[in-house]
Amino acid sequence: MPTAVSLFSGCGGSDAGVTAAGFDVVMANDILPYARDVYLANFPDTDYRLGDICEINDFPQADLLVGCYPCQGFSQGGAREANRKINTLYLEFARALNSIQPKAFIAENVSGLRRSTYRHLLEDQLKRFSEAGEEGYAVYWAQLNAHEYGVAQERKRVVIVGIRKDLDTGFEFPAATHGPNADRDFFSIGEALDGLPDWPVGEFCEDPFHWYYLSRNRRRDWSELSKTIVSHMRHMPLHPISPKLLRIHTDKWEFETDAPARRFSYKEAARLQGFMPKYTTHGGDLIFPDTINSGKNISYNMLRHKFRVIGNAVPPPMFEAVGKAIVEKLHLN
Numbered sequence: 001m002p003t004a005v006s007l008f009s010g011c012g013g014s015d016a017g018v019t020a021a022g023f024d025v026v027m028a029n030d031i032l033p034y035a036r037d038v039y040l041a042n043f044p045d046t047d048y049r050l051g052d053i054c055e056i057n058d059f060p061q062a063d064l065l066v067g068c069y070p071c072q073g074f075s076q077g078g079a080r081e082a083n084r085k086i087n088t089l090y091l092e093f094a095r096a097l098n099s100i101q102p103k104a105f106i107a108e109n110v111s112g113l114r115r116s117t118y119r120h121l122l123e124d125q126l127k128r129f130s131e132a133g134e135e136g137y138a139v140y141w142a143q144l145n146a147h148e149y150g151v152a153q154e155r156k157r158v159v160i161v162g163i164r165k166d167l168d169t170g171f172e173f174p175a176a177t178h179g180p181n182a183d184r185d186f187f188s189i190g191e192a193l194d195g196l197p198d199w200p201v202g203e204f205c206e207d208p209f210h211w212y213y214l215s216r217n218r219r220r221d222w223s224e225l226s227k228t229i230v231s232h233m234r235h236m237p238l239h240p241i242s243p244k245l246l247r248i249h250t251d252k253w254e255f256e257t258d259a260p261a262r263r264f265s266y267k268e269a270a271r272l273q274g275f276m277p278k279y280t281t282h283g284g285d286l287i288f289p290d291t292i293n294s295g296k297n298i299s300y301n302m303l304r305h306k307f308r309v310i311g312n313a314v315p316p317p318m319f320e321a322v323g324k325a326i327v328e329k330l331h332l333n
Contacts, residue, residue: 002332004064007053007096008089011038011309014066014108015046016279017319022327026060029053034305042280053092058099063332064323065105067093068314090121094128097162101133104163104326108314111143111156122158129162137162140171148176150184150317151274152192153226157314159322163329171329174321189240190222192271198241202298203265205233205307215251219244226272229264231311233304236263266306274315282310 001024006015009028019025027047030036036050049056069089090107097105107129113122122141130139139162146155163171176182219238220226227237238245242261245253255261264272267282275282298306327333 002063002327003061004066005059005062005096005100005102007065007067007093008069009035009039009048009066010068010313011035011282012042012280013273013275013313013316014068014106014319015039015043016275016316017314017321018064018066018106018323019043020279020316020320021323022333023064023323025066026062029056032309035309038282038309042282053089053096056096059096060100061102062100063103063330064326065093065097065100065102066107066319067096067105068108069093070312088121090125091128094125094132097129097132097137101135101164103167103330103332104161105129105137106319106322106326107160108319109158109160111158113158114143125160129160132162133164135164135166138165138170140173142173144173144318144322145176146274146315146318147186147225148179148182149174149315149321150178150187151272151315152187152189153229153272153315155228155315157318159318161322161326163326167330169329172325174325177321186225188223189220189226189272192226192276193268196265196268196271199260199262200265200267203267203303204239204263205236205303206262207234209261210234211252214245214253217245217247217253226264229269229272229311231308233263233266233307236269236307238262239264239268266303266310269307269310273310273313274317275310275313276316279316279320 004018004023004025006025006028009015009030015025025046029049031052036048040048126139130137141160144157144159161171163169178184178186218227219242222240239262243255243257243259246256247253270282
C-alpha cells in the first residue's frame with residue numbers, strides 16, 4: 001500500500017480522502033490539541049505529532065506528501081493581511097518536501113490565493129515546490145469546486161499537485177463526478193443530512209441572528225447546495241427547516257415568518273463538508289471524544305471547538321478524487 005505524510009492535518013479531512021484513495025497515512029501533524037483528538041478518534045493508528053510544524057525536524061519516508069497549510073491570511077473569512085506569518089507556512093511544507101522527496105504531493109488552499117494581492121505567494125509556492133529535492137517536481141495547479149466531487153456545499157479551493165520529475169509522467173486533475181458535466185447530479189443538502197434529526201438540541205449555535213448575519217441570504221433549500229461551511233459557528237449557514245429570508249434592501253434580510261429558525265449543527269456541518277459515514281464518524285454519533293457515550297451537554301466553548309475543526313477541514317471526497325488520480329498516474333495500487 002502506498003504511504004503518505006500529512007501536515008497541517010487538522011481533524012483529518014485531507015487524510016480521510018487520501019485514505020479512501022488507497023494511501024496509508026503514516027504521520028500527521030497539527031498544532032490544535034482538539035483537532036488531534038478528533039483525528040485519532042477516527043484514525044487511531046496514525047502517528048499524530050501535535051505541535052508547531054517548525055519544530056518537527058524528522059519526517060518518515062512516504063510516497064505522498066499532503067499539506068493544507070492555514071489560509072486565514074488570504075481567505076474571505078479571515079483577517080486578510082498579506083504580510084502575516086501564517087501566509088508563509090508553505091515554506092515549512094517545502095522544507096518537508098525537500099526532506100521526504102516523495103513521488104508526489106498535494107497542497108490545498110483557499111481560492112483567494114489567486115487574487116492579485118496574493119498572487120506572488122502562489123507563484124512563490126509553485127517555484128519552491130518545483131525546485132524541491134534532488135530531482136525537482138513538475139507542478140500543476142487548478143481551482144477545484146468541491147461540489148463537483150460529491151460535496152453538498154459550494155466550496156472553491158486552489159489545489160497544487162506535484163509529480164517528481166524523474167518519474168517522467170504528467171498529471172491531469174480529475175474530471176467532475178457531479179453536476180451538469182458529469183453522470184450524477186450535485187449532492188444536495190437533503191441527501192447529505194438524510195437520517196439526522198430536525199432539532200438536535202445542544203448541537204447548533206443558538207445565539208441571536210445579529211445584523212451582520214442578516215446582511216445576506218444564508219439559507220438554501222433541501223434540494224440545493226449549501227453555502228460555504230465556515231469555522232465560526234455564529235456565521236454557520238441556515239438549516240433548510242428555517243423560514244426563507246426576504247431581501248428588505250441592500251445588506252438587510254428578514255425571515256419570511258416567525259417560525260423557528262436555526263443554523264446547521266456541527267454534525268450537519270461535518271456532512272456538508274463531505275464527512276459522510278464512508279469516510280469517518282464526523283457526521284454521525286461517534287465524532288467528538290468529549291461526548292462519546294457521555295450523555296452530557298456540550299459547553300459553549302466546546303461547541304466552538306467542534307465547529308472550528310470542521311469548518312477548517314478539507315472535504316474528503318475532493319481529496320479522494322485527486323489522490324486516486326495520482327495513484328492511477330503513478331501505478332501505485
